Amino acid sequence: MNIDILAFGAHPDDVEISCGGTLLRYADEGKQIAIVDLTKGELGTRGSGALRMEEGRAASQILGLVDRVNLGMADGFFEENEDHLHQIIREIRHFRPKLIFANSIRDRHPDHGRAAALVARAAFLSGLPKINTERNGIAQEAYRAPMLLHYIQDIYIEPDVVLDVSAYAEEKIKVVQCFSSQFFDPNSTEPETPISNAHFFEFMMGRMLQFGRPIGVRYAEGFTVNRTLGVSDLFHLI
Numbered sequence: 456m457n458i459d460i461l462a463f464g465a466h467p468d469d470v471e472i473s474c475g476g477t478l479l480r481y482a483d484e485g486k487q488i489a490i491v492d493l494t495k496g497e498l499g500t501r502g503s504g505a506l507r508m509e510e511g512r513a514a515s516q517i518l519g520l521v522d523r524v525n526l527g528m529a530d531g532f533f534e535e536n537e538d539h540l541h542q543i544i545r546e547i548r549h550f551r552p553k554l555i556f557a558n559s560i561r562d563r564h565p566d567h568g569r570a571a572a573l574v575a576r577a578a579f580l581s582g583l584p585k586i587n588t589e590r591n592g593i594a595q596e597a598y599r600a601p602m603l604l605h606y607i608q609d610i611y612i613e614p615d616v617v618l619d620v621s622a623y624a625e626e627k628i629k630v631v632q633c634f635s636s637q638f639f640d641p642n643s644t645e646p647e648t649p650i651s652n653a654h655f656f657e658f659m660m661g662r663m664l665q666f667g668r669p670i671g672v673r674y675a676e677g678f679t680v681n682r683t684l685g686v687s688d689l690f691h692l693i
Contacts, residue, residue, distance in 0.1 A: 457491070459486035461552035461600070463543070465570035466496035466530065467511040468634040469542030472659065473606035475518070475627040477621030477676050482519040483623070487604060490515065491520040492544050493539075493570055494530040503646045504530070514633040517626070520568055522636065523626075531566060535573045545588045555600045558610040560679060569603055575576040575681060578603050591656035607662075609649070614677025617666045624663055624674040628656055631671075649653040 456649055460481060464470040470490050492511065497674060507530045520646055526542050536654030547555070557574040558567040566610065580586055582599025589595060620627070631678070632638065639653045649655075660674070667675035684690060 456549060456627070457551045458519075459552065460552045460554045460556065460598065461547065462490045462556040463493065463570065465491065465493050465533075465564075465566040466508040467501070467525070467607070468496070468514075468631065468637060469494045469558060469570075470556065470566070470606070471514050471627070472630050473520075473559070473608050474661050474676050476623040476674065477556075477606075477618050478518050479623040479626055479630070480618070480620055481535065488518065489520055489524070489550055489552075489665065490518075491543070492523070492525045493528045493533060493573075494566075494628075495527065495541075496530055498530040499637065500648045501524055501651060506555060506636050507634065507662045510634040510636065514630050517630050517633065530689050532572070533566070533569070535569065535576065539573060540577045540580060541586075541588060544581045545590045545595065546587065547578060547581040547600065548588060548598045549590050551598050552600050553602070555603040556678075557603060559610070559612065560624050560681075561610065561612070562672045562680055563609040567608055574629075575603060575605075586680040592633070594649065600679075604680055607677045607679065611662075611665075612677075612679060614666060617670055617675040617677045617681045619667065619670065619672040619675050621667065621673040621675075624660065628659065631656075631659070655693045 467611045496503030558570040561568045584597040663674035666677040
């Protein structure tokens with residue numbers, strides 16, 4: 456395949472919460488997008504791994520994804536090792552994206568920063584032809600995506616680049632609400648978490664307002680980069 460965007464998340468809902476507006480915008484422009492979840496989020500305080508898989512399928516339909524893959528790594532216990540690197544390399548070489556999104560480089564949940572480092576390393580190694588991988592019994596060619604961006608999650612990190620998602624902010628909330636087991640439910644008897652309180656969606660909107668303000672738009676989503684950005688025309692920055 457040759458898709459436009461491949462978004463990785465340590466858990467189902469990581470991508471939607473952090474860059475769902477970006478995916479909606481590019482899906483609306485006809486871009487081909489896929490998500491790879493590293494785990495099923497089975498250690499989450501609320502819900503279950505099986506339920507979160509169902510919720511992910513509902514979110515995928517709204518996002519118009521071409522595919523969604525779950526690698527089945529152990530929630531809370533996956534590590535940056537050869538096996539996990541090879542799993543991610545296989546997906547990158549299969550989808551051959553122009554742009555990769557990965558978890559925040561550091562965050563409240565330790566899985567997020569660990570996933571960020573794991574995906575970033577795999578994205579580099581994917582371009583080395585001496586690393587041999589197969590997917591479904593078919594040998595793969597080396598491939599390195601031109602760009603990797605880390606979305607920003609719970610902890611505020613100053614972004615290197617922000618994208619206007621003003622037209623998609625409300626729809627993003629609907630996508631995130633597909634993961635209903637994780638968010639506010641006045642009838643739930645499960646323990647409260649940092650994202651299950653009644654005002655979490657206000658926080659999400661406020662974060663998008665915060666990212667939008669410096670560029671003069673209502674709502675935006677922010678990303679960090681691990682290499683120098685270049686443009687062919689400085690007027691593209693206006």
